[in-house]
Amino acid sequence: MVNSSHEAMHRIFQEYPGLFTGVSRALGLPFIPPKSVTVLPTDLTEIQPVERRVDTLLRFDGEEPILLAVEAQSAKDSNKPSSWAYYLSFLFAKYKTPPLLLVVCQDRATAEWAAQPVPIGPRWWAALTLHPLVAGPHNMPVITDPDEARADLALATLSAITHAKNPDINGILKALSAALQGVPEAVADPIIEFTAQGLGVNRRAGELWRNLVAVDLSFYKSYISEEIRDEGRAEARVQTAAEDILLVLETRGLDVPDEIRERVTGCDDPELLRHWLTRAVTAPSAEEIFTDAGENA
Template sequence: MVNSSHEAMHRIFQEDPGIFTRTFRTLGIPFTDPVSVSLLPTDLTETRPLERRVDTLLRVDTADGDGYLLAVEAQGRKDPAKHSSWTYYLAHLNAKYGVGPVLLVVCQDEATARWAARPIRIGPPQWPSLTVRPLVLGPHNVPAVTDPSTAARDVPLAAFSAITHGKDPNAPAILKALAAALKTVDEETALIFGELTELGLGKTPAAQIWRDLMAIDLSFFRSETSQRLRAEGRAEGKAEGLAEAVVRVLEQRGVSVSQDVSDRVHGCTDTDVLDEWLARALSATEAEDLFTDV
């Protein structure tokens, strides 16, 4: 069943196809930067009874003339049936467009990524007639972007890093860097990559951390959580909305919030102080840590 996380993992390449070349260049595979990219139909069906669709299909043209097709597949788990599908995709694309195809598989866990990276050999062991070699991106080879300035220099790659590392212990640091980077770009770009990140994280614990981070600046994002918090903020006032966000972030992270702490937070009307407490709530180990040196 296709879910929102699956969609975001491949759709991010439609927003910025250059992620592909930039990432693999760091891995020692020198793909040429694209000069133009075209989104192609994803339907690879040849006969009506058997429907086959690749997740995203891009035609990449380069200055040196060595263009290629980039077929992107988001893979959430090991699925042996995909081997025959991927083989079919590449053979069909080569025959249909006369352009060499590249299969890119995007994963969120290392075990699935390493499974997907194995060569697929078609034919008897002594003489395989066809070998498929997928390129795979996942937490094992996509850089973890934890520095806000690095994230700001390449927001699409930072968002992709956040999605692929969504199940890692390092996810909170990556998400904080991306949240800071989104404040440096225009609202439309911030909206696109903020929403893609939320979709890509799916139902992981990191998704709640991301929603809490996005609640800090409600003007940029239209996710379900931010819409609800924005409505609450209009009804209760900015200070009350921030106070509620501080307590909610602590509780979502499993930090116990006493009645005294809750009363102090909700009793504060200084939005600058509440902003500081909200930032501290993302890493505090005890609720009282909010008030240190304030």
């Protein structure tokens, strides 16, 4: 299973190699769709005991064969350009095929940093220049039309992942959810999983997606869908318990300071919330709901 937003950002290209066609179109590249695509080993380790591993590596065979190395990048890292330059040089030497580097980011600052050409050599002569392609919130399409999402589910998923922090993420996720209705489960399940994991940087977006899966896509019964729904139900129960505690305190006319309110709404322990709810019924002040929980307010 995909278990992090980092994995989702690059592994989606392994699952849907044709996604690069949509990405290249969004980037305005004259990329010719290949006749076939091969997922290659990602281990670029040399004989020396220094491991170098690219996130995802694909070979596109067609009119103009290329190698595509996909890297997921969550933050600026001054060591990355030298690693990326090594990857491209190694791939060209090993496969004798033009290599291309695509860096996928979820924030504009990292994306703009990654897109900067890096000259390698003396300042007066660049023997090599690293020039990555970058897909991020600054150039990936914002897909809020279910028909557009349905036409390219993989690109719609990448749109959701790269725009996880975008104010329009609600519309993107609702469009993707609507597009998945009626899609065979075998097709929908990976999309549901990649989206859930790829949104990891944005808790609010992740909660919205789990709610959409629980309601709009409730007819899917796979373990992935059920797991996401279970997470959504658990979070909903915690949120309801926190709201109940505050409602009881306010109904009793007790003053509820902001720090108490934040402590209650920030708790994700159902048992502790249940205990606080019991205390809220009789506690003489909002602060004292915590006294029997082994904590000080």
